[in-house]
């Protein structure tokens with residue numbers, strides 16, 4: 001059976017204030033299991049949106065047929081003398097995962113980061129048991145450059161490692 005990849009119907013655009021409801025819904029369902037993001041599953045909407053639309057942060061959404069099904073943020077990893085390295089965060093609606101949306105946003109973030117003049121992209125805290133994310137980032141050229149032993153308190157698995165992942169944009 002041929003599995004349809006819905007990429008063609010998915011567009012990525014800058015997020016607006018009207019997207020907050022949809023983004024919060026995805027954010028909330030992403031943090032609820034306590035398995036991929038450091039945010040406490042009880043994080044409030046105000047706190048979550050304050051972060052997702054924070055200062056120096058570009059926020060994008062992936063949209064299919066008028067519905068927001070994913071979102072990512074792009075920002076400097078560190079201020080000042082570390083600001084030439086980008087950082088990004090991604091989440092796809094649980095119902096839309098595995099359909100190519102994450103890859104599309106990842107590729108979009110890399111080309112945006114290049115366009116903005118960043119020299120590299122770094123993820124500071126990829127949960128080692130989050131195999132979808134680790135595989136995707138590796139496929140997009142990221143390497144695990146560090147392992148933080150037991151740095152994440154997984155809701156089901158207990159203390160698990162987190163990875164620092166890095167990709168140069170100088171190619």
Ligand SMILES: CC(C)(COP(=O)(O)OP(=O)(O)OC[C@H]1O[C@@H](n2cnc3c(N)ncnc32)[C@H](O)[C@@H]1OP(=O)(O)O)[C@@H](O)C(=O)NCCC(=O)NCCS
Nearest residue numbers: 036090091092097098099100101102103126132133135136
């Ligand atoms: C990680 C995430 C953004 C990936 O988005 P997605 O739309 O599900 O991923 P895609 O369908 O684009 O798949 C891209 C690649 O991810 C990996 N992947 C996706 N689902 C996977 C699964 N169930 N098991 C293993 N690898 C998987 C594969 O490498 C896949 O490539 P392939 O299809 O060529 O094998 C998404 O699963 C998500 O929102 N997870 C929760 C939040 C999160 O973990 N964010 C990233 C934190 S670092």
